[in-house]
Amino acid sequence: xxxxxxxxxxxxxxxxxxxxxxxxxxxxxxxxxxxxxxxxxxxxxxxxxxxxxxxxxxxxxxxxxxxxxxxxxxxxxxxxxxxxxxxxxxxxxxxxxxxxxxxxxxxxxxxxxxxxxxxxxxxxxxxxxxxxxxxxxxxxxxxxxxxxxxxxxxxxxxxxxxxxxxxxxxxxxxxxxxxxxxxxxxxxxxxxxxxxxxxxxxxxxxxxxxxxxxxxxxxxxxxxxxxxxxxxxxxxxxxxxxxxxxxxxxxxxxxxxxxxxxxxxxxxxxxxxxxxxxxxxxxxxxxxxxxxxxxxxxxxxxxxxxxxxxxxxxxxxxxxxxxxxxxxxxxxxxxxxxxxxxxxxxxxxxxxxxxxxxxxxxxxxxxxxxxxxxxxxxxxxxxxxxxxxxxxxxxxxxxxxxxxxxxxxxxxxxxxxxxxxxxxxxxxxxxxxxxxxxxxxxxxxxxxxxxxxxxxxxxxxxxxxxxxxxxxxxxxxxxxxxxxxxxxxxxxxxxxxxxxxxxxxxxxxxxxxxxxxxxxxxxxxxxxxxxxxxxxxxxxxxxxxxxxxxxxxxxxxxxxxxxxxxxxxxxxxxxxxxxxxxxxxxxxxxxxxxxxxxxxxxxxxxxxxxxxxxxxxxxxxxxxxxxxxxxxxxxxxxxxxxxxxxxxxxxxxxxxxxxxxxxxxxxxxxxxxxxxxxxxxxxxxxx
Amino acid sequence: xxxxxxxxxxxxxxxxxxxxxxxxxxxxxxxxxxxxxxxxxxxxxxxxxxxxxxxxxxxxxxxxxxxxxxxxxxxxxxxxxxxxxxxxxxxxxxxxxxxxxxxxxxxxxxxxxxxxxxxxxxxxxxxxxxxxxxxxxxxxxxxxxxxxxxxxxxxxxxxxxxxxxxxxxxxxxxxxxxxxxxxxxxxxxxxxxxxxxxxxxxxxxxxxxxxxxxxxxxxxxxxxxxxx
Numbered sequence: 011x012x013x014x015x016x017x018x019x020x021x022x023x024x025x026x027x028x029x030x031x032x033x034x035x036x037x038x039x040x041x042x043x044x045x046x047x048x049x050x051x052x053x054x055x056x057x058x059x060x061x062x063x064x065x066x067x068x069x070x071x072x073x074x075x076x077x078x079x080x081x082x083x084x085x086x087x088x089x090x091x092x093x094x095x096x097x098x099x100x101x102x103x104x105x106x107x108x109x110x111x112x113x114x115x116x117x118x119x120x121x122x123x124x125x126x127x128x129x130x131x132x133x134x135x136x137x138x139x140x141x142x143x144x145x146x147x148x149x150x151x152x153x154x155x156x157x158x159x160x161x162x163x164x165x166x167x168x169x170x171x172x173x174x175x176x177x178x179x180x181x182x183x184x185x186x187x188x189x190x191x192x193x194x195x196x197x198x199x200x201x202x203x204x205x206x207x208x209x210x211x212x213x214x215x216x217x218x219x220x221x222x223x224x225x226x227x228x229x230x231x232x233x234x235x236x237x238x239x240x241x242x243x244x245x246x247x248x249x250x251x252x253x254x255x256x257x258x259x260x261x262x263x264x265x266x267x268x269x270x271x272x273x274x275x276x277x278x279x280x281x282x283x284x285x286x287x288x289x290x291x292x293x294x295x296x297x298x299x300x301x302x303x304x305x306x307x308x309x310x311x312x313x314x315x316x317x318x319x320x321x322x323x324x325x326x327x328x329x330x331x332x333x334x335x336x337x338x339x340x341x342x343x344x345x346x347x348x349x350x351x352x353x354x355x356x357x358x359x360x361x362x363x364x365x366x367x368x369x370x371x372x373x374x375x376x377x378x379x380x381x382x383x384x385x386x387x388x389x390x391x392x393x394x395x396x397x398x399x400x401x402x403x404x405x406x407x408x409x410x411x412x413x414x415x416x417x418x419x420x421x422x423x424x425x426x427x428x429x430x431x432x433x434x435x436x437x438x439x440x441x442x443x444x445x446x447x448x449x450x451x452x453x454x455x456x457x458x459x460x461x462x463x464x465x466x467x468x469x470x471x472x473x474x475x476x477x478x479x480x481x482x483x484x485x486x487x488x489x490x491x492x493x494x495x496x497x498x499x500x501x502x503x504x505x506x507x508x509x510x511x512x513x514x515x516x517x518x519x520x521x522x523x524x525x526x527x528x529x530x531x532x533x534x535x536x537x538x539x540x541x542x543x544x545x546x547x548x549x550x551x552x553x554x555x556x557x558x559x560x561x562x563x564x565x566x567x568x569x570x571x572x573x574x575x576x577x578x579x580x581x582x583x584x585x586x587x588x589x590x591x592x593x594x595x596x597x598x599x600x601x602x603x604x605x606x607x608x609x610x611x612x613x614x615x616x617x618x619x620x621x622x623x624x625x626x627x628x629x630x631x632x633x634x635x636x637x638x639x640x641x642x643x644x645x646x647x648x649x650x651x652x653x654x655x656x657x658x659x660x661x662x663x664x665x666x667x668x669x670x671x672x673x674x675x676x677x678x679x680x681x682x683x684x685x686x687x688x689x690x691x692x693x694x695x696x697x
Numbered sequence: 698x699x700x701x702x703x704x705x706x707x708x709x710x711x712x713x714x715x716x717x718x719x720x721x722x723x724x725x726x727x728x729x730x731x732x733x734x735x736x737x738x739x740x741x742x743x744x745x746x747x748x749x750x751x752x753x754x755x756x757x758x759x760x761x762x763x764x765x766x767x768x769x770x771x772x773x774x775x776x777x778x779x780x781x782x783x784x785x786x787x788x789x790x791x792x793x794x795x796x797x798x799x800x801x802x803x804x805x806x807x808x809x810x811x812x813x814x815x816x817x818x819x820x821x822x823x824x825x826x827x828x829x830x831x832x833x834x835x836x837x838x839x840x841x842x843x844x845x846x847x848x849x850x851x852x853x854x855x856x857x858x859x860x861x862x863x864x865x866x867x868x869x870x871x872x873x874x875x876x877x878x879x880x881x882x883x884x885x886x887x888x889x890x891x892x893x894x895x896x897x898x899x900x901x902x903x904x905x906x907x908x909x910x911x912x913x914x915x916x917x918x919x920x921x922x923x924x925x
Contacts, residue, residue: 213866214922216750249801249802253795253799253801256794256795258794360872365872368868368871368872369868371863372865372868374860375864376857376860376864379857379860380857380860383853383856383857384853387844387853388839391844391850391853392848394849395848395849395850397837397838397840398839399839399841399844399845399850399853400788400838400839400840400841400842400843400844401843401844402788402794402796402842402843403842404785404786404795404796404842404843405842405844405853405854407845408843409857413861616804618802633801636804639716646801
């Protein structure tokens with residue numbers, strides 16, 4: 011089994027190297043004049059890239075099969091699986107450890123390359139360049155797999171009867187879906203980078219490459235978004251990860267490319283619409299790719315300590331070299347061909363869509379820089395002062411919350427600004443009602459009695475965290491009202507032309523320009539998530555540290571928990587113990603909770619699974635901490651307001667991006683171009 | 698990302714301000730006030746424009762700033778609040794990378810002891826800096842959840858804000874440069890869609906004289922061709 015896997019990896023390396031070298035030679039000799047012979051050579055390089063996918067897939071299948079067959083002769087399987095591990099986690103062995111996850115990375119890269127090479131007819135020359143760049147990245151990962159982190163290494167010493175098992179913290183359903191999503195996001199940024207570098211090298215005429223790149227980036231961005239939020243949900247649902255967001259270096263590593271990718275998805279519109287920011291976009295694409303690799307470097311080199319990181323290994327040096335080489339290559343071609351990237355237009359007014367994108371990019375990159383700086387500062391401090399310092403949540407919150415609030419403000423303002431120039435009159439007209447609505451929401455939250463619930467009766471003058479929360483909700487409401495007004499105005503125009511009802515008109519509006527209105531839905535999702543984050547200012551916690559005897563009760567918020575029983579049970583892979591608690595609200599029993607602790611036999615480690623009762627208003631988060639000396643369960647309860655809105659926001663973001671990827675439905679009558687630009691709020695097409 | 702811990706806080710620590718923040722705040726306010734007032738025309742003898750504020754407004758602005766300062770920097774004395782504030786400025790040292798008061802994993806060997814130490818020091822009435830020093834001496838500098846504002850650690854705080862001002866300045870400079878040297882409008886484009894005018898210009902995909910209808914067709918074609 012191990013030999014087949016190793017052979018598949020070697021074959022994949024040979025094919026990737028062929029695809030890269032021969033593809034490069036073909037492009038070099040094609041550049042001067044048409045050459046049929048070179049076209050055929052280039053075609054062999056493309057096919058080698060396609061075949062490379064098959065070889066990497068074979069290696070991955072072999073590894074998963076070995077996990078299912080409990081082949082503990084393979085060291086990787088021994089360290090990351092055991093006989094009683096359930097089937098989904100055995101499948102997830104592919105990305106549970108260092109070597110396997112690198113193979114998985116390589117597989118995803120090969121899969122992206124496979125799709126790209128099959129679609130080469132869209133623009134054969136540009137795709138040929140992109141294919142060569144992808145092959146180069148693939149060669150790096152396959153070299154790593156073959157020389158430094160081979161997942162098919164044989165276990166030394168006597169053959170073991172059972173494996174060490176999977177880390178208990180990883181034995182959670184999201185282990186099956188979170189890493190693939192995150193990796194699809196990380197790896198996906200290679201594709202826009204490949205197109206960008208290809209377009210730069212060949213001095214691609216026109217903006218078609220940016221259309222192609224934008225779509226790939228949207229696909230990548232949504233995978234990364236899913237990955238980030240799934241990870242947050244997982245970290246919230248299992249104790250030990252530090253809550254849904256703990257500003258851990260590895261969490262930060264996923265946030266950085268996300269922020270840059272988000273910046274690119276906005277600034278790319280400047281290039282598409284106005285031929286501006288060509289240099290900027292080129293660097294944004296590169297930065298997103300580079301930061302994704304940097305995140306991998308952080309996770310795997312052991313250079314920065316993290317609860318999420320893989321074990322320290324020597325592959326950090328490989329990544330450091332790779333990061334350096336890609337930077338030098340990109341810089342070289344940028345300097346060589348930068349004259350090709352001159353803007354076709356320039357900004358005409360500060361109150362315009364263009365300037366809102368500029369400031370949007372500035373803030374997103376500032377947030378990214380702060381995260382990068384905070385992540386690296388402990389290391390920098392060690393180099394300069396000789397001792398490490400901690401850069402934790404207080405630092406990030408202080409710097410990034412104001413930035414996030416400014417971004418929310420721009421999210422509300424930006425879409426209502428016209429390209430080129432917006433009159434103050436138009437601004438007043440468009441913002442009056444949304445601002446009034448948002449103010450009404452804020453005042454309502456201030457004047458309502460606190461007995462209504464956690465977020466009511468906000469007193470922003472009592473604590474700056476309350477002030478931040480109130481501002482977040484105010485700005486979120488502003489975004490929601492501006493988005494709603496955009497749909498309403500567009501719907502009204504269509505309704506006026508077609509005589510349809512408002513709802514049908516709004517649906518048609520969305521079909522006619524999926525990208526624009528899908529984007530608004532994404533904004534809506536973002537503000538829902540922000541409202542969820544804002545709720546954390548009102549978290550409460552209570553602990554029955556002396557234990558709850560049967561019939562004892564504890565109260566948190568409006569909930570009363572009464573201990574009913576305590577039990578345990580044996581499973582093949584783990585032993586479980588849990589408390590059974592009845593939950594009462596206003597004297598009525600509303601639920602029964604079973605917070606749990608597990609003890610995994612193979613790894614001899616424990617894991618704590620809180621019971622989370624989610625409502626739109628708050629989460630009742632109950633932890634079973636163990637038993638006291640009398641055998642009574644020790645219970646800790648938290649009341650976390652609004653958390654569910656984070657997950658709902660994530661779903662809405664996915665929905666919006668999905669909508670934005672759908673091709674536009676044809677419009678029966680096109681609105682004149684001049685009108686579309688002059689009064690974008692009435693437009694039904696355009697971004 | 699968290700917005701707080703659900704506990705009421707006032708004072709410099711409510712903002713999570715590092716030591717010396719009050720001094721900085723007043724220094725900045727003191728420096729900014731004349732600039733702000735000058736820009737708004739406050740305090741000038743000759744007030745020509747109707748929107749400029751009268752000298753009486755200067756006192757109102759000063760009173761407002763004073764109220765703000767009192768709100769922000771009024772001290773928080775009760776032990777429970779101080780315990781919460783300080784507990785959120787310290788890390789659990791077990792390796793979980795969590796804030797001391799948010800460390801929630803079961804069986805943590807360190808957090809209970811550290812919380813007890815903190816409670817004892819707060820009850821004893823030790824000052825914030827004394828408590829922090831005691832923890833740093835015992836557990837090392839990594840026990841502080843954020844860098845201090847002394848020595849090299851100050852750069853951790855300064856650099857993001859410097860980047861913000863630098864970036865903001867850069868954007869303003871770029872925008873100004875663009876506005877002072879606007880690019881010539883490409884022939885035949887008119888005050889319409891920028892995308893179309895870009896195509897109609899001397900760009901690589903189109904030449905002068907291409908009609909708008911053709912441009913729209915090209916645009917549709919490009920959209921179709923680039924569907925995934």
